[in-house]
Amino acid sequence: MSDFTTRPEIRGTFGVATSTHWIASAVGMSILEKGGNAFDAAVASGLVLQVVEPHLNGPAGDMPAIFYSAKSGKTEVLCAQGVAPAAATIAHYKSQGLALIPGSGLLATVVPGAFDGWMLMLRDHGTMSLREVLEPAIFYARDGHPLLPRVAHTIAGLQAFFEAEWPSSAAVWTPDGKAPEPNALFKNPDLADTYARLIEEGEAAGAERTTQIDAARSAWREGFVAEAIFDYLADACVMDVSDKKHGAVLAPADMKTWRASYEETLSYDYEGWTIHKTHAWSQGPVLLQALAILKGFDLGAMDPMGAEFVHTVTEAMKLAYADREAYYGDPAQSEIPMDVLLSEDYNATRRKLITAEASQAQRPGRVPGFEHLADAYVARAARDFDVGPVAAQEPTMSHLTEKRGDTVHLDVIDRWGNMVSATPSGGWLQSSPVIPGLGFALNSRAQMFWLEEGLPTSLAPGRRPRTTLTPSLAEKNGTQLVFGTPGGDQQDQWQLIWFLRFVHFGMELQQCMDAPLFHTMHFQGSFFPREVRPAEIMLEPNFGEDVIHALRARGHKVIVADPWTVGRLTAALREPDGMLRAAATPRLMQAYAVGR
Template identity: 45%
Template structure:
């Protein structure tokens, strides 16, 4: 690794907010301390990293219900000791009845941002069960114990959860009474520190456990694997599936302002089946970076690294305007290709072209001294790049592509954190690594399913109704998700897991971390703490599909001189609060010493790492 090229690289990170934790037993990091602590408790009692991650995943349902839920999605990367990493695919496809024609018959030219009409087949919960089945060692009821405690006894509401419930309280009362009964039982949003419970979802989990023991009419019994499979069957054809289908038959208010039914049927629910998939990867400065494929935005990180591999280290100093500018321009190029070529319908060979050294070198040559305000996708032989519809301009605000809706409650265009998704990383003493990014099924996504205590997700809003798009809406195809965990390796051996919430920003913020550690030589916690930034000169994945040509959001502690030079280069800079961008966490095993380490983001006051 090269030494930092500029002393200012350490500004804001010389004295980290917390130490990078080190130890030799096990480490967990997550976007909420209760998830990290619960994962560590599993490690302490003999569970492996996968048992711990599943436990944390269920705890996140309880403590961050505005950021993820069992009716949503999950993308993970698992790296068992001694094996190559694999993708855990918990992103469900569009239902059989989801087609552009169906949405236009509903009077819509876009997929709405809220309501069950936008729900993909819910695979997130099944992904946790599959991970426990294939790589865990514990019984389902054991890993659920912490989540059941917080669902039944309660967890203290944080400021973000309180704000989200407060913002939708009137909507719940007027249009979604099942959600009002669950989240505002006294007619008001909770206050910070109030205990928030969800006994209905707890009862759902207990019924899944009971199914594994042959109760409630299920055919459970047998060994551990049979008991977990019995729980999975309830998602497909049992009480969970029946409740979801009945819920979708009832019209309810959507982001369109109209009432619609959901599209999920019994046949769709019967298809629930999370799977494992191959990773795609790239080597950058001697480090292997593994991601999920073109059905996610994960290859954006690989493309940006491939481009920056043709740039000298002195241009990658992220405390300088040159460094911020260079990285921002590389991200714009990679993101333009995301919209042009990524999606479940994309030919696999496309990525070979986009990641090839010659192609990346040509893309690097497009980085000029001035900020680009254009979408500049690559040219791939035999393919026509998809160009999103022309944006609708409104003076004084970012351009809007298509029609407005209620999208992912992610970081806003001015950098104010609203929350969006969750993340958890675990490494154990045996060398197992796992990185999970659960999302969707937010309490504000669609009405709560009264019998189950959770709602459906809205991931279909990320699809286009244009049949020429590689991420078009099509029955049986996955929407191109922004969920994007990462695993790193050296000489083919995985050594680190990381990720962050943030929608379109997930791979942008992860790129900053990689450059600061691999090129800049910073320790993990210092790299996380250092000033963050991201480009908004991209078409947003969530409605209202805004984009801001030349837009760049920066934490103001990047420095007045740096910000002034960025503006002089043509970037439309929005200054955000100094500690507002990103919620990245990471764990790993130092390839040189074998010591375990962990770090988590202090922004938002919820992310923590634990371990020993």
């Protein structure tokens, strides 16, 4: 195992900030330098990511965060995942002739969540004003930022579609009728004006910091932002991936009544570490389930870059993800048997299913009283959904094509020991038309629901979609670690592999980032068109031909990715003596860790 890394692991004591874009990381560090805490820095970074990675997240998207407050000593989840609108019924969607909810357009929209979530974090845990945390985003939106080549290519590939079907998007993303060039200075003055007006309305409400933040939240959900959204939606009917035009079901009351919220984490103990995740309204517990299955294997005796390790971890992930598809959903509306799914007896039975051969079948566990959900998943995964032409807007991993959406991630730790791990997503420029005058699009998260009754993931008013967004926080003997990645269904796979190498093999943060990664596409995908690819795994070529050959000999259908294209992990760590460490993947040449 080589000690070589592509970049140094950042170390210091004052603060560290790491994210999927170097500008957002620098902005986060600048907030720490100005005296802000990790929450202030996370909010400022998150708002900037909406500007510089608009193909991966936006203000009307979604945002889960796991954070530790040094003041309270508590680790919590912030849920900024919007719910299905009141009019989002299975009957309505089926009346449109749909078998699946489209992966783009207005029918796929749930209540926008990200902006309110960031404001809730700022109000309750930050120290800075609304103006201080919004000004960096306004600067890059108004004065411009170097446009990522992937964003430029995404826009270029969709220019004709925007002009023909989504003219409000064409106005923002192809100003003067031209697609922007890679690395050119790109501006979004409408978004800058939206942010600036939120500051103005906040400051007009009073001098108190929390008063201003709450006023901005109100302006968002029932003021000028909501008015612009519903003025547009009143008669908008736009093309989506179903190859038909549809309008939205989102209504003013849906936005007016929804709020971001806090809840307890779900945790699991592994090798002395306690790992905190979100509950089953995201895929977060799947990482905990995989750890529970793998607890019975001597991973430390394996080569972390070898075929035995890849095979064993892959087979555990297949089992955990099968349970995700069968049993996960919004715990506020469905009973989720998580106590069984994380129990030792259950996972002892699950791990016995792992043999030397690659499994080909979908194998959710049989939880007493919930067997019908396992049966429903197996039947669903075998179905061939008639979705018609599949356009280029469905979201999945960013490294496979420039025309698909994905996610961003950030981790911040300050000198006081506050820490934040957040995975914002949704509101992709390629998945929904821009709201005229606001400079951003709505989300398409409703595509995670199923149009069949009786499931935890059935479409239902007020229900949270079961997302793939899954930040992480782990702790052991006073050491605390935050980490995460974009990547849809791959998020908890890449995090799991990274964490196992960190725990079992003594690899440092950056060394784990640089090691080759893999993932399976065996289970049913979370995004339209909900594909199932039995026994398929994708891995990076630097595993070597011997490993690739050995995996194929076990029955895995191996797809070799382009070099340095799998995973977008970032991580930050605080040791008991106050030493801080941070790292970011070199893949896609965007993510960066900074600190001192």
